[in-house]
Amino acid sequence: MTRSGLRGVSRRRLLGWTGAGAALAGAGAVAGFAAGESATEPAPDPSGGVVPFRGPHQAGIVTPAQDRLHFVALDLTTTDRRAVISLLQRWTTAAERMTAGAEAAPGGAVNRNPEAPPSDTGEALGLPAAALTITFGIGGSLLDKLGIPRPPELADLPPFQQDQLDPAFSGGDLCLQACANDPQVAVHAVRNLVRTGFGTTSVRWSQLGFGRTSSTSTTQQTHRNLFGFKDGTNNLKAEETDLLDQHVWVPPEQGPPWMAGGTYLVARRIRMHVETWDRTSLAEQESLTGRTKGVGAPIGQAQEFDLPNLGPGSPIGVDAHIRLASAENNGGAKILRRGYNFVDGSDGLGHLNAGLFFVAFMRDPHRQFVPMQSALARRDKMMEYIEHTGSAVFAVPPGLGDGAYWGRTVLEG
Numbered sequence: 001m002t003r004s005g006l007r008g009v010s011r012r013r014l015l016g017w018t019g020a021g022a023a024l025a026g027a028g029a030v031a032g033f034a035a036g037e038s039a040t041e042p043a044p045d046p047s048g049g050v051v052p053f054r055g056p057h058q059a060g061i062v063t064p065a066q067d068r069l070h071f072v073a074l075d076l077t078t079t080d081r082r083a084v085i086s087l088l089q090r091w092t093t094a095a096e097r098m099t100a101g102a103e104a105a106p107g108g109a110v111n112r113n114p115e116a117p118p119s120d121t122g123e124a125l126g127l128p129a130a131a132l133t134i135t136f137g138i139g140g141s142l143l144d145k146l147g148i149p150r151p152p153e154l155a156d157l158p159p160f161q162q163d164q165l166d167p168a169f170s171g172g173d174l175c176l177q178a179c180a181n182d183p184q185v186a187v188h189a190v191r192n193l194v195r196t197g198f199g200t201t202s203v204r205w206s207q208l209g210f211g212r213t214s215s216t217s218t219t220q221q222t223h224r225n226l227f228g229f230k231d232g233t234n235n236l237k238a239e240e241t242d243l244l245d246q247h248v249w250v251p252p253e254q255g256p257p258w259m260a261g262g263t264y265l266v267a268r269r270i271r272m273h274v275e276t277w278d279r280t281s282l283a284e285q286e287s288l289t290g291r292t293k294g295v296g297a298p299i300g301q302a303q304e305f306d307l308p309n310l311g312p313g314s315p316i317g318v319d320a321h322i323r324l325a326s327a328e329n330n331g332g333a334k335i336l337r338r339g340y341n342f343v344d345g346s347d348g349l350g351h352l353n354a355g356l357f358f359v360a361f362m363r364d365p366h367r368q369f370v371p372m373q374s375a376l377a378r379r380d381k382m383m384e385y386i387e388h389t390g391s392a393v394f395a396v397p398p399g400l401g402d403g404a405y406w407g408r409t410v411l412e413g
Contacts, residue, residue, distance in 0.1 A: 209340025
C-alpha cells in the first residue's frame with residue numbers, strides 16, 4: 001500500500017492494518033513518516049477529511065475554520081538548541097501523521113511492547129481525521145533564550161487600557177493550535193505533542209474552544225459569539241488572495257528570511273460578562289455592537305453583508321464596536337480572525353467563566369492589531385461587558401516543503 005492510501009483513513013482502519021500484518025509496518029506503508037518526509041496532499045475536506053499538512057503556508061490559517069479548537073502555549077525547559085531541533089523534528093513527524101488520520105506513532109496505542117507506555121494515548125482510535133490542522137508558532141522569548149534576533153513585529157504587545165492580564169494565560173516560547181471538527185481529535189493532537197515534549201518543554205497555558213466565531217471562507221456562514229451576535233462578518237477570506245498578500249502573509253522584503261510567506265498570530269483571552277449582558281435591553285445591545293442581532297446587518301442596512309454607513313449622519317454610534325474595529329477607522333488595516341467561544345466552568349461567584357478566545361493572523365501586529373485594540377480599549381462601550389485576561393503574540397513561519405520540519409530555517413539558518 002502506498003502513502004496515498006492514507007487519504008481520509010480512519011484511525012480504526014489504521015490500527016487494524018498495523019495489528020493484522022507486521023509486513024505492512026516493516027515495509028513502511030503505514031509505519032509513519034520520517035522526520036521531514038512529506039505526506040500525500042489530498043484535496044481538503046472541511047467536513048471531516050484530510051487537510052494537506054505541507055504547502056506554501058501552514059494549515060489552520062486560511063483553512064475553512066473548523067468547529068473546535070485546542071490551543072496550547074509552552075515554555076522551553078532547556079536552552080540546548082540540538083534538543084529543541086530534535087523535538088521539532090519529532091513534533092513535525094507526529095503532527096503530519098495525526099493530520100492524515102494516523103496515530104502519533106505507528107502502532108503507538110496498542111501494538112508495541114505491552115510492558116512499556118504506549119507512544120500514542122489512544123483516545124482518537126477509530127475517529128477520522130476530522131479536518132485536523134496543527135499550526136506551529138514561535139514566541140519572542142524562545143528567540144531570546146536561543147540568542148536569535150527578534151523581528152520587530154514580534155515585540156511584546158503594549159499594555160492596553162482596562163487590560164486585566166493574568167500571567168497564567170499570557171506569553172509562551174512556543175504555541176500549537178489544533179483545530180478540528182471533532183473535539184477529541186483536537187485534544188488528542190495537543191496531548192500527544194505535549195507528551196512528546198516532556199523534558200524539553202512544559203505547558204504554560206492552554207485553551208479549549210468551540211463554535212468558531214469567524215468564517216475564513218466564502219463557503220461558510222457567520223457564526224455567533226456568546227453575546228448572541230454574528231461575529232467576524234467582514235473577516236478576510238481564503239478566496240481573497242490579493243487581500244491576504246496585503247494583510248496576512250509576510251513578504252520577502254519584510255523581516256528575516258525565515259518569515260517570508262509566514263504570518264504573525266495574536267491571541268487574546270476575553271472574558272465576557274454574559275450575566276450582565278443578558279440583563280441589557282436588545283436596543284442597547286444592538287447600539288453597542290452596531291449591528292442587528294437577528295440577521296447581523298449594520299444598523300440602518302437590511303442584510304448582513306451590506307456595507308455599513310460610517311459617514312456623516314450615520315445611525316451607527318461613534319463608540320459602537322463595528323465602527324471602532326473597522327478598517328476605515330484603522331488606516332485600512334485588516335486582520336484574519338479565527339476565534340472561538342469558550343466556557344471554562346464558573347468563577348466561584350455564581351457566574352460563568354465564559355468568553356471569546358480571540359485568535360488573529362496578520363503581517364505586523366504593531367501596525368494592524370495594536371492601533372485597533374488601542375481604539376477599542378479607549379472608546380468601545382462594549383468594554384463595560386468584557387475584560388482581556390490573557391495575551392500572547394507568536395511568529396508563524398511559512399509552510400513546509402518536502403524534507404523540512406517546523407522551525408528548521410529559524411534554528412539552522
